[in-house]
Amino acid sequence: xxxxxxxxxxxxxxxxxxxxxxxxxxxxxxxxxxxxxxxxxxxxxxxxxxxxxxxxxxxxxxxxxxxxxxxxxxxxxxxxxxxxxxxxxxxxxxxxxxxxxxxxxxxxxxxxxxxxxxxxxxxxxxxxxxxxxxxxxxxxxxxxxxxxxxxxxxxxxxxxxxxxxxxxxxxxxxxxxxxxxxxxxxxxxxxxxxxxxxxxxxxxxxxxxxxxxxxxxxxxxxxxxxxxxxxxxxxxxxxxxxxxxxxxxxxxxxxxxxxxxxxxxxxxxxxxxxxxxxxxxxxxxxxxxxxxxxxxxxxxxxxxxxxxxxxxxxxxxxxxxxxxxxxxxxxxxxxxxxxxxxxxxxxxxxxxxxxxxxxxxxxxxxxxxxxxxxxxxxxxxxxxxxxxxxxxxxxxxxxxxxxxxxxxxxxxxxxxxxxxxxxxxxxxxxxxxx
Numbered sequence: 001x002x003x004x005x006x007x008x009x010x011x012x013x014x015x016x017x018x019x020x021x022x023x024x025x026x027x028x029x030x031x032x033x034x035x036x037x038x039x040x041x042x043x044x045x046x047x048x049x050x051x052x053x054x055x056x057x058x059x060x061x062x063x064x065x066x067x068x069x070x071x072x073x074x075x076x077x078x079x080x081x082x083x084x085x086x087x088x089x090x091x092x093x094x095x096x097x098x099x100x101x102x103x104x105x106x107x108x109x110x111x112x113x114x115x116x117x118x119x120x121x122x123x124x125x126x127x128x129x130x131x132x133x134x135x136x137x138x139x140x141x142x143x144x145x146x147x148x149x150x151x152x153x154x155x156x157x158x159x160x161x162x163x164x165x166x167x168x169x170x171x172x173x174x175x176x177x178x179x180x181x182x183x184x185x186x187x188x189x190x191x192x193x194x195x196x197x198x199x200x201x202x203x204x205x206x207x208x209x210x211x212x213x214x215x216x217x218x219x220x221x222x223x224x225x226x227x228x229x230x231x232x233x234x235x236x237x238x239x240x241x242x243x244x245x246x247x248x249x250x251x252x253x254x255x256x257x258x259x260x261x262x263x264x265x266x267x268x269x270x271x272x273x274x275x276x277x278x279x280x281x282x283x284x285x286x287x288x289x290x291x292x293x294x295x296x297x298x299x300x301x302x303x304x305x306x307x308x309x310x311x312x313x314x315x316x317x318x319x320x321x322x323x324x325x326x327x328x329x330x331x332x333x334x335x336x337x338x339x340x341x342x343x344x345x346x347x348x349x350x351x352x353x354x355x356x357x358x359x360x361x362x363x364x365x366x367x368x369x370x371x372x373x374x375x376x377x378x379x380x381x382x383x384x385x386x387x388x389x390x391x392x393x394x395x396x397x398x399x400x401x402x403x404x405x406x407x408x409x410x411x412x413x414x415x416x417x418x419x420x421x422x423x424x425x426x427x428x429x430x431x432x433x434x
Contacts, residue, residue: 003408004421007430008380008401011291012254014427018242018261019045019418020070020235024197026098027174028204028233029053032062032074033105034178035208037230042071044235048415052096059083059092075230081106084114090150100131101171103153104179107140113153130165130172137161138176138183160185160224168193168218168312174201180222181210187222194218195313196265200236207231237262241417242287243269243320244392247327248424249289250278251400253374256427258287267314272324274298275306276331294373297333305368309338318342322393325349329357329378330400331371338366348390351383355401380405388416395420399429 020043029050032039044050054072058064061080065073083089084106093099094116106113132142140155160183165172173193178201180187192198194216202215208231211223242261249256250273263270263285270280270287277295281288297306310318318341325337329352339345343364353359355378358370380403385391391413398405407413410433413420421431 001408002410002414003406003434004395004398004410004413005432005434006395006398006405006407008378008399008403008405010399010428010430011252012249012256012424012428015257015259016245016423016427017259018237018245019047021045021197021238022047022049022240022416023170024200024235025050026053027101027171027197027201028235029057029074030098030101030105030174031178031201031204032057033076033079033102034109034182034205035228035230036075036077037228038073038075039208039230040067040071040073040232042232042234044070044072045238046070046418048411049096049098052092053098056089056092056096056099056102059089079110081110081112089114090116090148098171100128101175101178103131104135104175104177107135107153107155108158108179108182111155114150116148116150128172130167130169131175134163134165134172134176134189135179137163138179138187140179158183158224160187160222162188163190165189165191167191170195170198173198173220177201177205177212177220177222181205181212181224181228182226183222183224185224187224189220189222190218192218192220193312196236196239196267200233204231204233207233236265239266239269239317240319240389242266243273244323244396244417246270246273246278246280246287246289247323248396248399250276250292250295251327251330251396253291253293254289254428255291256289258289260285261287263287268316269320272308272316273327275308276324276328276335277333278327295331297328297331297335297371299333305334305336307336307338310340318345319389321345322348322389323396325359325367325369326352326393326397328369328371329359329397330374332373334368334370336366336368340365345387345390348386348394351381351394352378352397355379355381355397357397377402379403382406382408384408385410385412388412392417392420395431399424
C-alpha cells in the first residue's frame, strides 16, 4: 500500500492543466464495443480506473494501440466472448465499477454479457437496478449465479421501448443509451441523466451513426440503427479536478491559473465556490484563483446558514462535496454540507476533526462546518484514504496544515487523479510518494 508524505504550509504558484475527465473516459471507452470499426479517443487520463478498463478490453481481444500521450485507437472486430466466462474476467471487472457499462454495448451487439457485483468506492449503497430495468425494457433477460456472484444477460433481439427511470443515474443512462442505439425501433428515456459526459457520449454515438435527439435534456429519444461505424473523439477536461484545484488554491492561499478548464461545461461549480467567499476569475477557458488571506462564507438573504447540497445536473456534482467540506473548514462562517446520494461519503470527517476542524456530523448525509478562518490552522495528521474524493480532500487538508502529514492507501487517489503528486510538486507543493 502506497502513501503520501505531505509537508504542509507551502503556497502553489503557476499554472496547472486538468486531466481528461475520468467519468467520461469510462463511458466512451465502453462504447467502442458497439462497432467493429476503429475508434480513436484523445485526452484519455492515465489513471488506474481507466487503465484497468483498457486492460479489460484488451483481455476481451479488443485491439488497443496507444498512438500518443493520452490518445488511443480501439477496434473491437474480434471480441472474445468466451473470456467473460473466466474467473480472470470476473475478478478484473469486479474491482472496477465502471466495467458495468460494457453490458449495454455487448448485449446490443452480441446478444449476451456477464458481469459480477462491481466494486469501486466504499461510500454506501450504489444501486444497479436502473441499469437492469432499462436494459430489460429493451428485451434483455437477466439471471444471477449466487455461487459465483455473477449476473448473466442475454437477448436474441432488442426492441425500442418507453421508459421512465426512477433515478437519473449517469452510468445507468449511459448503459441503457448504448444498448438502445442498436435496438430496433424507437426508445424514449425519460428522467435521463444529462451531465456533460452524457452529452459527450451522445455526440460521439451520433458521429458513429446513431440517431439520438434531446441531448442535454432529461428526455432522450433514440431511433435504433443496424450498425455503427468508427469515429474520433476528444474527452472533456475533468470538472472534478478543476473544482479540486480551485479549493486547493484557496485553502493554501495560492496564486493559481487553471488552464483549459472547459469552462462552459462547469455548470454551477465556479459559482458554488464563490458562495464560500472564494474569488474565481474566468479568463476565456482558463480560471484564475488569486491569493486569499481569508474567505468568508455567504449566508442566505434572511441571514440563515448557507447550505451546499448535491443534485443531478445541472445541480452540483456529489463528487465535489468532499472538497467543499474541507475548504469550508478554513473559511470564516458556517455552512451545512448535505450529501444526498451516498450515506457513507461524509464519514471521512473524523479525520478532519482530528486535524482540528470544527465539524458536526449531523447524520450520514449532513455535516455542519464551523469555519474559523486561518486563525486556527489544521494540524498535521496520519490518515487513510477511504475513497477517491475523500482522498483528494484529505490531501488538500494536509497541504494547508501545519507540519508533516501522511496519507495511506493513496491507490484510491491514483484511481482518479493522474500523477497528482508530480503535477502539484511542479508548482510548489511538497509531496513525497512512498
